[in-house]
Amino acid sequence: MSTAENATTTEAPVTTNRKQPFPRGFLDTISTGWAERPETIPGARAQAAFAAVRRAAVSAAFPGKRLVIEAGSLKQRSNDTDYPFRAHSAFAHLTGWAADTEPDSVLVFEPTDAGHDVTLYFRERADRTTTEFYADATVGEFWIGPRPSLAGVAADLAIATEHLAVFAAGSDDLTLADAELERFVSELRLVKDAYELEEMRLAVEITARGFDDIVTALPDAARHARGERVVEGVFHRRAREDGNGEGYDTISASGPHACYLHWTRNDGAVVPGDLILVDAGVETDSLYTADITRTLPVNGTFSEVQRRVYETVLEAADAAFAIAKPGIKFRELHETAMGVIAKRTAEWGLLPVTAQEALDNEKGGQHRRYMVHGTSHHLGIDVHDCAQARREMYYDGVLEPGMVFTIEPGLYFQIDDLTVPEELRGIGVRIEDDIVVTEDGAVNLSADIPRTVDEIEAWIARLQG
Secondary structure: OOHHHHHHHOOOOOOOOOOOOOOHHHHHHOOOOOOOOOOOOOOOOOOHHHHHHHHHHHHHHOOOOOEEEEOOOOOEEEOOEEOOOOOOHHHHHHHOOOOOOOOOOEEEEEEEOOEEEEEEEEOOOOOOOOHHHHHOOOOOHHHHOOOOOHHHHHHHHOOEEEEHHHOOOOOOOEEOOOHHHHHHHHHOOOOOOHHHHHHHHHHHHHHHHHHHHHHHHHHHHHHOOOHHHHHHHHHHHHHHHHOOEEOOOOEEEEHHHHHOOOOOOOOOOOOOOOEEEEEEOEEOOOOOEOOEEEEEEOOOOOOHHHHHHHHHHHHHHHHHHHHOOOOOEOHHHHHHHHHHHHHHHHHOOOOOOOHHHHOOOOOOOHHHHHOOOOOOOEOOOOOOOOOOOOOOOOOOOEOOOOOEEEEOOEEEEOOOOOOOOOOOOOEEEEOEEEEEEOOOOEEEOOOOOOOOHHHHHHHHHHHOO
């Protein structure tokens, strides 16, 4: 049978009311006239050795179990448009395959007497004599570009590979739908290895450049009816140019919008005299993300009231950072920051009780009206990393060298909050930094992004000329 005849008999059926049929001339010629595609087999990428250590830990934790860890599939956005694909974090962590992961890939641990044989299954590139090459808009290389080969990925990740077509799921497989496995792979990320720490530093470094772009763009934002989107847009450009993209939806919240903790509509004006709170982080090609917040005066100068609120939040952040070291409990970071928030809001006459009473675990919490969120969360390949870890390993866990987390206290006085003086209403401030625990303390990875009132005012003046 000729190539053209084969293409005719295996042609993909017309499944939409707008798909054009392929005429005979196309079918006779589409599979011919292509240059050879010599493949250069790469060496193993930097994270391959680290991923192998992680897989060994998983294997040791589940002897005799067949483990199936899926990358995930494309998700429909609308009609035949999909969201950008991102592999499941556990899959990326255990393979070292990240932004370039093929959708529907599967990592399988086959039990053996000695532990597990581990194989990565994925849809290899299609030969140009197949209909998939030209007729499948989802995976066809004519549509989406070259796909990797089994040999190339095997060398790149230092792992055995097979075509997805030969993968067979079993009824007794342990998958990420199983709580025990999900918990283990989440807790495995609580302490970052050397590769992960370097990627976190890179993510923060690119994010810092993105915040420089934001400061430079504030005058343009102030001139636009939806200036919050100007801010979001300039950060997006940096994230895409220097990284894989944003690690989460950017919060660009000016004026009263800063009091909405997850304001991502970003459709408001940026008004001189207001503060703008920007919570943004760049995700690197390895999928590790920064998570940083800065609150900036749109006109370059804090008012007296804005300064008072800002410096209280900074005091809370610095107090939490001061105690960060191996051996303390993670929850102590929050408790320390909240001690400052309770003290200052009580001094300002905002609380119906004393600061000490507000801090009572049973009957207190009055100060939480102005800061309802936690002070810290783990950070890494997910912006809220290790989310399936047990409470005793996370909130009540003990800090260890290599842990990475945020410190992000805030104060938010809603525009319609009658419990605060009018001068405070509509002011929202958050300061968020990315912290890594070291052997004898902690390092603020984002310390070079201006934090104090004086530093921020000088930063704005310098970048805006």
